[in-house]
Amino acid sequence: YKVISKDLESFGEFIVIPPDSMLALPKSEDEIFYRDWRLIDVDYLVLGSIQNPSIETKDINVTYSLFDITRQKTLYRGIIAGKTDSLRILAHNISDRIYEKIKGISGIFSTKILYVSKPSFLSDNYSLKIADIDGFNDISLFSSTQPILSPDWSTDGEQIAYVSFEGESSSVYVQTLRTGVRDKVSARSGINGAPVFSPDGRKLLLTLTMESGNLDIYSLDLAGQVLTRMTRHSSIDTEAVFSPDGETIYFTSDRSGGPQIYKVANRPGARAERVTFEGNYNARPRISPSGEELAVVHQVQGNFRIAVVDPSTGLTQVLTNGMLDESPSFAPNGAQIIYATRQRGRGVLASVSVDGRIHRQIVSVEGEVR
Secondary structure, eight states, rough: HHHHHHHHHTTSSSSOGGGOSOOOOOOOGGGGGGGHHHHHTEEEEEEEEOOOTTTTEEEEEEEEEEEETTEEEEEEEEEEEEGGHHHHHHHHHHHHHHHHHSSSSSSOOEEEEEEEEESTTTOOOOEEEEEETTTTTTTEEEEEEEEEEEEEEETTTTEEEEOOGGGGOOOEEEEEETTEEEEEEOOSSSOOEEEEOOSSSEEEEEEEEEEGOOEEEEEETEEEEEEEEEEOOOOOOEEEEEETTTTEEEEOTTTTSSOOOEEEESTTOOOOOOOSSSSSOOEEEEETTTOEEEEEEEEEETTTEEEEEEEETOEEOOOOSBBBOOOEOOOSSSSSEEEEEEEEEEEEEEETTTTOOOOOEEEOOOOOOO
């Protein structure tokens, strides 16, 4: 109950009525009197129960039903199986289904977040961590006394890419979550940075200096280690990302005099076009799952904030009000953006809805985070 309640309330879209404010506590559909729930302004009701708990195997079955009070009908009946030691996971899955049935889009409560953490600002111990979206069940995937930067998910969630400075030089690694195996995929001369998976997981976009000493965007075929240069300009090109269909690459470049977002077709030698025109600083683009919005770091009167940009028109909407907001990333359903910021002098993770109305800090994540 507590996990599902916290999930549904976390983005400010639902208010959960506590049991002591209810007129009744029905255990089955036959005990539901819709009039009683309308009297206390309830729109939806969830009933659930745990069946057949096994002490030996720890197997459980959870049945639950969602009722629309206004229309006096059952919206959904579900059953989910699991173990007694995985109740949080089961609860997150139930929250996802409730959210989907009410809102019409997928919930994100059973998704994971990936971040870099340090015990304190002055510490030199870096950890790459994975956790539930509420910050619980965190696991350290890799630790180092050297910086870890730019973690990125593969589309299927089975691999991650990141930059590590172990050996005191930047290298790009791909790590398989199931096995923990790490593969060094780029340790070329100069800077190796900003890895991002292609939609099919077969390639990485990288920012490399190579022999020219200038930062450009490259595409790396992971299977054959075939490297293809995607931009060729005397200015800095970095922080690239694929569109969801893989046909377009968005990236940050200072070729117009300051950091702005550009796009280029996913083929060598294509001509780049500028996307952002509002403000003198737009960087670190991340594309929404629909491909219709870009999340960027946008400068406002010296402060760095998260904004969304319509890539077809350049129209920009600032969503956050911090001084140093960075590293935006869309949730899988496109409704939320997670980002790193600072509060009371500490690096924390926060999220904002794509319309800018709902803000929250992920308070369960400990340490200095980005």
